[in-house]
Each structure stands twice: as C-alpha cells, then as structure tokens.
Amino acid sequence: xxxxxxxxxxxxxxxxxxxxxxxxxxxxxxxxxxxxxxxxxxxxxxxxxxxxxxxxxxxxxxxxxxxxxxxxxxxxxxxxxxxxxxxxxxxxxxxxxxxxxxxxxxxxxxxxxxxxxxxxxxxxxxxxxxxxxxxxx
Amino acid sequence: xxxxxxxxxxxxxxxxxxxxxxxxxxxxxxxxxxxxxxxxxxxxxxxxxxxxxxxxxxxxxxxxxxxxxxxxxxxxxxxxxxxxxxxxxxxxxxxxxxxxxxxxxxxxxxxxxxxxxxxxxxxxxxxxxxxxxxxxxxxxxxxxxxxxxxxxxxxxxxxxxxxxxxxxxxxxxxxxxxxxxxxxxxxxxxxx
Numbered sequence: 001x002x003x004x005x006x007x008x009x010x011x012x013x014x015x016x017x018x019x020x021x022x023x024x025x026x027x028x029x030x031x032x033x034x035x036x037x038x039x040x041x042x043x044x045x046x047x048x049x050x051x052x053x054x055x056x057x058x059x060x061x062x063x064x065x066x067x068x069x070x071x072x073x074x075x076x077x078x079x080x081x082x083x084x085x086x087x088x089x090x091x092x093x094x095x096x097x098x099x100x101x102x103x104x105x106x107x108x109x110x111x112x113x114x115x116x117x118x119x120x121x122x123x124x125x126x127x128x129x130x131x132x133x134x135x136x137x
Numbered sequence: 138x139x140x141x142x143x144x145x146x147x148x149x150x151x152x153x154x155x156x157x158x159x160x161x162x163x164x165x166x167x168x169x170x171x172x173x174x175x176x177x178x179x180x181x182x183x184x185x186x187x188x189x190x191x192x193x194x195x196x197x198x199x200x201x202x203x204x205x206x207x208x209x210x211x212x213x214x215x216x217x218x219x220x221x222x223x224x225x226x227x228x229x230x231x232x233x234x235x236x237x238x239x240x241x242x243x244x245x246x247x248x249x250x251x252x253x254x255x256x257x258x259x260x261x262x263x264x265x266x267x268x269x270x271x272x273x274x275x276x277x278x279x280x281x282x283x284x285x286x287x288x289x290x291x292x293x294x295x296x297x298x299x300x301x302x303x304x305x306x307x308x309x310x311x312x313x314x315x316x317x318x319x320x321x322x323x324x325x326x327x328x329x
Contacts, residue, residue, distance in 0.1 A: 005263075007255050011168035078245070080252040085269045087259060089252040092173065098242040104193075104233060106186040107174045111141065111164040114154050119162050121139065122190075128224060130138045131184040133166075133177045133196070136149035137290055137299050 004086030006035040006068075009077060010109070019065050023083050026065035036090065038075060040066055045074055106131075139164065141171045143180055143286055145258045145294060168255045172286050173248075176241040178318050179285035183216065185223060193229050194219075195240040197321040206326075215324030239321040250281035254291070261294065271295065282310065283317050 004018040004025070014035035018025045033039035037047045040061055044051040052074050054060055060070045068088055072079035078091040092100075100107065106129075110120040121129070138161040142150040145167040154163045171177065175184050177196045185194035199216040200209055219230050231239070257273035260266045274291045281287040288307050292299040311317070322328055 005259055007168070007252075007259055011166075011170045011255070013259055078248050078252060080249060080256060082256060082269065082273070085256075085260060085266055087256050087269075089255045089259075091248055091252045091255075094243045094245045094248045097173065097248065101176055101240050101242060102237055104191050104236060106184075106190045106192050109166075109170055109174060111166050111170070114147075114151050114163045114165065119139075119164055121186075124139060124162075125190055126188055128188060129186040130220065131171070131175065131186060132138060132140045132199075133143055133171060133175075133180050133182045133184075134140060135142055135144045135180045135290065136146060136153050137144065137293050 002086055004088065007087070007089040008036050009090050009092055011111075018086060018088075020083065023081075025068045025081055025083065025088060026062070027068065028064060029061075029066055032066050032071065036071075038071070045071065047075075141166050143169050143172055143177070143290060145261070145290075149293075167258055169251060169286055169290070173243075173251055176243065177286065178241055178247075179289075182319070183220075185220075185229070192236060193223075194231055195236050195321065197239070197319045197323050199323060210325055210327040212324040212326055219323070239319075241319055246280040247284060247287075250277040250279075250284065250287050253277040253280065254287060257291075257294065283314055285311075285318065 001017045001019055004016055006014050006016055016027050016031040016035055018027055029040050038045050044053045054074060060067055060074065068081065069079060072090060076093055076096055078093050080089045108120060108122045110118055113119045140161055140163045142163065142165050144150050144165060147165055150165050175196050179198055181199055181201060182196045183199040184192060184196050187193045198209065198211060200211050200213045203213050222228055253273040254277040257270045257277065260269040260273065274295050277287050278291060289299060292303060297303045
C-alpha cells in the first residue's frame, strides 16, 4: 500500500491508499466511492441512481481492491496513470463529452471564488447567465 | 455574469480581478473543468445560458475591447451588441441547430491532454516533483499542440515567457494550421 492522489472528472482531488500490481493501481471500494462517487455493489458499479453492469467481476475486483483501469473502462472514462508519481486522473471521454454538449443543457460546476468561497453555476439559475472564461496568461 | 479564470496561478487571478471593483463572481478553475464542460479552447470566451438552463450561444472568442484587434481580427462591439439585444429582448442570433453546429466538440487527444495538464497542476501544488510537472505539461502539449488553453496556458506554468519566442513559435504553427479553434467567429472582420 502506498498513498496516492486521484483527480476526479470534476477536479476534486482525493488522497487514497493505492495498492500496486505490475503498474496497475487498485483501491478499496470505500476509497473509490470517496474519490469518484462510484462504488461496487451487488447490482454493479453504482453512482447515485445509475448502475453499470459488471460482467467480469474478477477483472474489476480482487481481494477487496478495485482495479482503476478496469473501473474507468466500465464507466467509460479516460484515465491517465502515473505509477511512478502515484497519481491518477479520470476524465470524460470525447464521445461522451460531445454527446452531453449536444443536449444544450448547461452543465453545473462548483469552483472556489477569489475569496475561497465555493460557488456553483446553479446558484444563479432561473436567469440569463453569461459564462465568461478568461485568464491571466 | 459569471467569470471563470482558466488559470492555475491564483495570485495572478486575484491581482487581475481586484484591479477594478467588480460585483460578478470570479471563480478560479485551475483544472480547466469549465473548458472541458463547455468546449472552451481559448480565452476570452463567452457562453450564453438562458433562464431554462439551456445553452443558447456556444463558446466563442469575445474580446472585451479592440486592444488586440490587429491580431484577432475581431470587432468586439459585435458580440456586445448581440448580448445587449438578448438581455433586453430575449432575442438570440442563433437557433438550436446553429448552436450545435458551432460548438467545438473535443477529440480524445484533447481530453487526454486535459488530464495530463491536471496531473501537472496537482504535482505542482504538492510541490514535490518538478520533473513530473514538466513531463505531464509536455505530454499535454504533444497531444493538443494547437489548443490555446493547453499551449498558451502551459507557458507560465513551464516558466516560459508567454510573449516570448515560444509563444510566437506556437502562433506560427497555429496560423499555419489555419487558426483552428472556435467555429463561430463572432465579429471577425477577416472572414465572412
């Protein structure tokens, strides 16, 4: 076991205990839930009301440890693993991102403001909103 | 109006954001989550969202002024006028079909570049592994060499002068490739 970081699709970073087997990372089911919101249940991999069936349970979970690469494949997310630096990033696949953009429904997000307060896009819903992206660079 | 800084340098954001008193929320998106969600490939960019939480105008370059007009070929007033009209009358310049047509959908290389960039930022923030920061920034640039949020956004992180040789090299590559990026071209004076 070693301590590592998972960067979830929404940018939340969680420190987790990773177990490593030949360059592959696995974590406990509770750590998976903490880092991603997904957890392994009898009906499959579940998050909120959604469950994804798990056909090959042995590939996903061994000795109570969930393989992160297999997890990402099942929930159709991209994964980048830096095994040397114990850091993993999960992200939306291009195809799924394109599909969600095409619905034209504005996705919510929560970010810190310049005073460190957490602000959600949905805090300002039911009115016209101009989302303005800028940067200092 | 909600301003999101696609920026990993929080001090720089605060410096800019406090130059003038502003009432709008100014959020810091160091992992470029909003760029990913809304298809933002350069800044400054704007997206319009209506009262029903629907995107009614996709991300497009919208300079606040004509300061860089000779480079961008964008008349900034065009967007300002469209925006005023929408706010006052509810009248949009695009229908849903056009919004979809002008969205910039990502490819897998861009999505993976975004993940490498996030790893670089997290490594930089934990302050333990400078070589890892360099490795992942470089990988992101290999994957998305023409995306401004990756290439230009990386420059201050990599300690590269954002107005130096590297920048002009990038602009040359980008121009050579036909200036890929946003498709809508609001206020562009060089295209029809």
